[in-house]
Amino acid sequence: MVQRRGSAMGRVSAGLGVVTAIVMAAALYMMFIYAPTDAVQGQPQRIFYIHVPIATIAFLSSFVLAVGGIGYLVRRSQRWDRLARASAEIGLIFTTLVLLTGSLWGRPIWGTWWTWDARLTTTLILWFIYLGYFMLRAYAGDADRAARYSAVLGIIGAIDVPIIYLSVDWWRTLHPGPVLFTSGGPAMPGSMFVTFMVSLLAFTLLYVWLMYQKYMIESVKDRVAERQFQLAERQAEIREGMAL
Amino acid sequence: MNALGKISAVAWKDVLTEVRTKELFAGMFVFAVLTIITFNFAFDLTGADRAASGSGALWVAFTFAGMLGLSRSIALERDRGSLDGLLLCPVDRGILYLGKLAGNLLFILVVEVIAVPIFGALYDLPVYRPLLLLALALGTLGFASVGTLFAVMAAGTQAREVLFPVLLFPLSVPVVISTVKAAELALSGQSGEAIPWLNLLVAFDLIFLSLAFLLFERVVEE
Amino acid sequence: MSEVQSPAPIVSRPHDLAEPRVPRVRAVAITKRFGNRMALRGVDLVVRPGERLALLGPNGAGKTTLLRILATLSRPTSGSLEIDGLPVERAALEARRRIGVVAHQPYLYEDLTAAENLRFYARMYDVPDPDQRIFEVLTLVGLDERRDDRVRSFSRGMQQRLALGRAILHRPSLLMLDEPDSGLDRGGMALLAGTVAEHAAAGGSTVITTHDLGFALGAVDRVLVLRAGRVTLRANALDLDVAGLDRALGFTR
Numbered sequence: 001m002v003q004r005r006g007s008a009m010g011r012v013s014a015g016l017g018v019v020t021a022i023v024m025a026a027a028l029y030m031m032f033i034y035a036p037t038d039a040v041q042g043q044p045q046r047i048f049y050i051h052v053p054i055a056t057i058a059f060l061s062s063f064v065l066a067v068g069g070i071g072y073l074v075r076r077s078q079r080w081d082r083l084a085r086a087s088a089e090i091g092l093i094f095t096t097l098v099l100l101t102g103s104l105w106g107r108p109i110w111g112t113w114w115t116w117d118a119r120l121t122t123t124l125i126l127w128f129i130y131l132g133y134f135m136l137r138a139y140a141g142d143a144d145r146a147a148r149y150s151a152v153l154g155i156i157g158a159i160d161v162p163i164i165y166l167s168v169d170w171w172r173t174l175h176p177g178p179v180l181f182t183s184g185g186p187a188m189p190g191s192m193f194v195t196f197m198v199s200l201l202a203f204t205l206l207y208v209w210l211m212y213q214k215y216m217i218e219s220v221k222d223r224v225a226e227r228q229f230q231l232a233e234r235q236a237e238i239r240e241g242m243a244l
Numbered sequence: 245m246n247a248l249g250k251i252s253a254v255a256w257k258d259v260l261t262e263v264r265t266k267e268l269f270a271g272m273f274v275f276a277v278l279t280i281i282t283f284n285f286a287f288d289l290t291g292a293d294r295a296a297s298g299s300g301a302l303w304v305a306f307t308f309a310g311m312l313g314l315s316r317s318i319a320l321e322r323d324r325g326s327l328d329g330l331l332l333c334p335v336d337r338g339i340l341y342l343g344k345l346a347g348n349l350l351f352i353l354v355v356e357v358i359a360v361p362i363f364g365a366l367y368d369l370p371v372y373r374p375l376l377l378l379a380l381a382l383g384t385l386g387f388a389s390v391g392t393l394f395a396v397m398a399a400g401t402q403a404r405e406v407l408f409p410v411l412l413f414p415l416s417v418p419v420v421i422s423t424v425k426a427a428e429l430a431l432s433g434q435s436g437e438a439i440p441w442l443n444l445l446v447a448f449d450l451i452f453l454s455l456a457f458l459l460f461e462r463v464v465e466e
Numbered sequence: 467m468s469e470v471q472s473p474a475p476i477v478s479r480p481h482d483l484a485e486p487r488v489p490r491v492r493a494v495a496i497t498k499r500f501g502n503r504m505a506l507r508g509v510d511l512v513v514r515p516g517e518r519l520a521l522l523g524p525n526g527a528g529k530t531t532l533l534r535i536l537a538t539l540s541r542p543t544s545g546s547l548e549i550d551g552l553p554v555e556r557a558a559l560e561a562r563r564r565i566g567v568v569a570h571q572p573y574l575y576e577d578l579t580a581a582e583n584l585r586f587y588a589r590m591y592d593v594p595d596p597d598q599r600i601f602e603v604l605t606l607v608g609l610d611e612r613r614d615d616r617v618r619s620f621s622r623g624m625q626q627r628l629a630l631g632r633a634i635l636h637r638p639s640l641l642m643l644d645e646p647d648s649g650l651d652r653g654g655m656a657l658l659a660g661t662v663a664e665h666a667a668a669g670g671s672t673v674i675t676t677h678d679l680g681f682a683l684g685a686v687d688r689v690l691v692l693r694a695g696r697v698t699l700r701a702n703a704l705d706l707d708v709a710g711l712d713r714a715l716g717f718t719r
Contacts, residue, residue, distance in 0.1 A: 073462050128414040135410055139401040142501035149397050152459045153411065156390070159455065160415050163448060167418035170440070171425065229502050236504075240694050253589040261577045264616075328539055329573025333590040334562040466540045 013212055020205040027195075027202035035195040047105040049195055053203035055098045055123060059161065060207070061091025062126060065133075066158030069151030078222060081147040084154055085137075086214035090207065092130040098123050118169035125164055129157040247339050254330070254343025258317070259350060268316055268351055272309040276359045279305035280366065289367050298367050299427035303383065303420060305359070310352045310387055315408050317348055318395040327464070337461035345392045345456075352384050369431050375438050376430035382445040383423030386452060387416050393456040397463050418448050488551040489514050490640050490671035491536060496545035498531050498695075505531045506542070507695040513640070513671045518662060520682040520703070521675040523692035524715055529675040532692065533644050536673065537567045550639055563591065566633035569644045572625045573632065576618040580609055580628055583617060584635060591636035603631040607657060623651035630658065634665075641665055641672040647681055659685055679708045691715060 031049035038045035068084030071077075102120050103113045114120070133150055140146040188196075262268055283289060283301035321327045321344075330340055360380070364371030371377075391412055398408040426441035491513040498506040506528045513519050521529050534540040535547065538554055538561055547554045549561040567573075574583050581600060588596035604610040607627040617625060626649035633641060646658055662672050662685060676682050682689065683703050691699035691714050699714045 073459075125414045125417055128410070132407075132411045132414065135403075135407060136397075136401070139403040139407055141401065144501075145400065148462055148465075149400070152393075152397065152463055155459065156393075156415060156452070156455055159451065160418070163418045163444075163451070164414075167421040167444060170444075171421050225502075229504075232502070233504055233507075236694065240696070250590060253586060257575060257578065257586050260582065261575060264577045324576070325569075325571030326573055326575060328569070328571065329587075330590075331539055332537065332562060332565070332567055332573070333587070334559040334592075335590055336559065466534075 009216075013209075013216075016205070016209050016212060020202070020209045023198070023205055024202040027199040030195040030198055035192050036189065038192075041109055044105055044108040047101050049199040050203075051098060051101040051105055052196070053200040054094050054101065055119070056200065057203055057207045058091055058094040058098050058123065058126065061087045061094060062129070062154070062158045062161055064211075065091060065154040069154035072147050072151045073155075078147075081151070082215055082218045082222065084147075084151060085218055086211055088130060088133050088150075088154070090210050090214060092127070092134070094207075095123060095127045095130060099127060116168075116172055118165055118172070121168045122161065122165040126157075126161060129153075129161075133157070247336070247342075250335050250339050251343045251346055254340060255346035255350065258344070258347030262347075262351060267320075268313050269354065271316070272313045272351065272355045273358065275312055276305045276309035276355055277362060279308055280359065280363050284366070294367055295369060295431035296428045298363070298369055299424045299431060302360070302363050303380075303424050303427065306352065306356055306380070306384065307387065307416075307420070309355055310384065310391065311409060311412065313351050313355075314348055314388065314391045314395040315398070315404065317344070317351070318392075318399045319404065322396075322399045331464060337464055338457040340464075341392065341457055341460035344396075345388060345453075348392055349385065349388045352388060353381070356380055356384065371431070373430045373435070375435045375442070376427050379423050379426035379430060379438065379442060379445065382442060382449060383419050383426075386419040386445060386449045389449065389453045389456050390415055393460060393463065396460070400463070418444065422448070489548075490517070490550060491673070492546075492548040492551075493536065494546045496532070496535060496542045496547065498528070498535060498540070499543040505695055506535075508545075509692070509695070509697055511536075511690065511697075513673060515639075515669045515671055516666050517688060518666050518672045518674070518686040520686040520689045521673060521692060522677075522679070522682060522689060522711065522715060524717070526694075527692040528695040529692055530644060533569075533642055533673065533675055537565055537642050538562055539567075563636065564639045565642065566636065566638035566640070567642045567644070568626070568629050568633045568646050570648065572617075572629035572649075574617045574625060574628060577616055579614050579616055580604065580620075581613040583628065584632060587632050587635055593636050599635065603635055606634075606661075607631040608653070621651075622649050623654050626650050627654050627657065630654075630661065634661065639670050641670060643672065643674045645676055646674065647676055647678050655681075679711045683708065683711070 027049070031046055035046065035049070037043060064087040065084050068080045068082075068087060071080030072084065099120070102123070106115060106120075107113055133153055136153055137146045137150050140149045280301055283297075283305070287297050287301065288294070289298055289301060321330075331337075333340075360371050360377075363369070394411045394415075395408060398404040398411065401407055422441040422444045426438040426445070429435065429438040429441070489512050491511060493509060493511040496506055496509040496511070497504070509528075509532060511532075521532065523529050531540065535542050536549075538547075538549075538558055550564050552561045552564075554561050575586070578586070581604070584600045584603065585596060587593075588600060593599050600613075601610070604613050607630055609624065609628055609631065612620070612624070617628065620628065626646070630646075633643075641662065643658070643662075647655060650658060662674075665672060666687075672686075674682065674686060683706060686703050689699070689701050689703055689706060689711070690697055691711070693716060
């Protein structure tokens with residue numbers, strides 16, 4: 001399934017890429033130009049349109065990772081592990097971005113680079129879970145062990161994240177309250193809401209597109225490794241044939 | 245023999261070994277007490293709100309001591325090859341997990357039973373409150389459940405000492421928060437408010453004990 | 467203690483004799499891959515009841531890997547395995563009940579006594595009438611005197627003898643011995659040969675890996691040579707001599 005220009009896969013990928021670019025362009029326009037300036041927070045509030053969608057994707061990634069892990073443990077096929085690996089890498093990047101945009105947003109609003117509120121704290125812990133995932137893969141030895149161990153970590157991590165959030169939330173909360181959905185409709189003017197939804201769509205498409213690319217790259221990597229392995233096998237067989 | 249019998253057989257074997265060598269207990273106990281004492285120099289544990297910082301110090305001490313015990317216990321089993329001996333037995337891997345967990349839990353709890361009164365005496369805190377002890381027990385169970393699973397996993401890698409805490413700490417955040425909060429509330433006489441935290445601990449324990457029980461097989465198969 | 471006139475089989479369950487046609491081990495197309503290394507490249511193996519098989523091969527040929535797979539300690543990358551007709555994939559627990567293993571590590575707990583070690587394994591294997599059986603086994607391996615001594619105080623030969631006792635404690639129908647001659651003293655070797663013979667007579671089967679070709683030819687019925695993860699020779703022990711084996715193993719031309 002190598003992407004060749006003109007192949008079905010290549011067309012899907014290109015099509016998806018184009019759609020993503022268009023929606024992202026629209027989102028960027030809307031968040032910086034179309035959406036009104038917030039009365040309370042001023043211009044920095046616009047980071048919200050990036051920060052929250054990216055956060056959604058970061059957490060979604062951990063869920064996809066767990067699904068990949070379950071798939072691998074049940075089916076023992078490399079495809080599921082590829083899904084998990086791809087989602088982990090994108091998840092780590094997005095989580096890092098959440099933390100950065102959160103800091104950038106927080107500084108002008110709250111005066112500090114960091115607050116220990118529930119959402120940001122949970123994101124920070126998620127970041128360390130992703131880090132642990134990659135460390136585990138690096139030190140686990142052969143491919144099967146790495147996939148198995150990280151699948152277990154992914155499953156436990158994904159189920160733990162909501163519990164972490166709950167515990168931190170009970171413990172302390174400073175984050176702006178539910179801005180989107182309070183009883184009686186969204187607590188923000190229509191134009192802001194629309195901007196947010198478009199941005200969420202844009203980043204979701206970006207995630208899907210990135211996942212697709214990453215999955216394909218991992219797929220090619222796996223097949224190259226497999227080819228090399230088979231080549232080595234063939235050479236070993238020839239050697240043995242000569243010896244016997 | 246039923247599952248419970250086999251779980252207790254595995255745990256008993258570990259307990260017997262530990263009673264004879266005292267390899268784990270001495271290290272864990274000294275570590276825990278030293279941590280508690282050191283915290284006094286790092287934070288003010290003599291002031292009026294020492295219930296809060298004291299609970300934190302106590303739980304951190306038990307966490308570190310617990311990790312020491314968990315990783316050493318698993319390492320001993322793996323290094324001597326006796327893990328294979330266990331895997332040869334016609335016993336469900338989940339049962340083996342529960343057996344190891346029971347043994348580990350016992351060791352940590354013994355350390356806690358002795359360290360808590362010492363802590364109470366050093367910092368003049370009323371530690372003989374049932375809710376405090378319940379919080380510590382539930383927290384230890386949660387920590388040990390996930391810890392036993394990841395100790396075995398980390399022991400199968402090349403960087404076990406580093407990997408084990410890196411994996412365990414983030415995942416056990418709910419346990420830390422809930423146990424310390426519940427302990428603090430119990431120590432400062434607000435027992436009623438500790439209940440939600442205890443509920444969270446119970447939920448955590450149930451969920452992750454079950455998960456670890458199911459997933460252990462996949463960690464030890466080769 | 468009752469007077470036993472004809473000694474009950476020390477090693478195997480008598481009822482196994484009723485099923486002579488079900489092979490003790492049937493391994494088909496076993497492969498094992500570790501990352502980029504192929505340890506076993508398609509091994510077929512059948513061991514019949516009462517048969518003793520030696521697995522020979524140079525270091526790195528895959529003997530221990532194969533033995534671990536047969537002992538259910540390791541999963542094959544592909545291929546199927548049946549123990550006493552039981553597919554290991556689905557009936558792993560029941561299969562394990564029928565297997566006894568003596569490996570390089572004794573699987574013993576050094577700070578427990580000999581008797582305590584056996585009592586632990588007796589509980590794990592659901593051995594009926596454990597105290598009686600433990601006594602039988604300790605007597606057989608000549609360690610009854612030391613039953614209450616910690617294993618740490620045992621010599622390597624004694625530990626291997628206790629390991630053998632641990633392996634036959636639950637009366638397995640399949641014994642697997644990974645280089646048993648490496649740790650045993652002379653008395654232990656005689657004990658081993660006797661145990662394997664008795665086991666075979668009662669219908670049990672044994673798979674032995676070893677480097678000692680003379681020992682192998684003397685103790686077994688059939689020989690399998692593994693080289694680079696493949697079976698290169700299957701023969702009856704009677705048809706072979708040490709020189710021939712040396713050639714088959716690639717040690718001489």
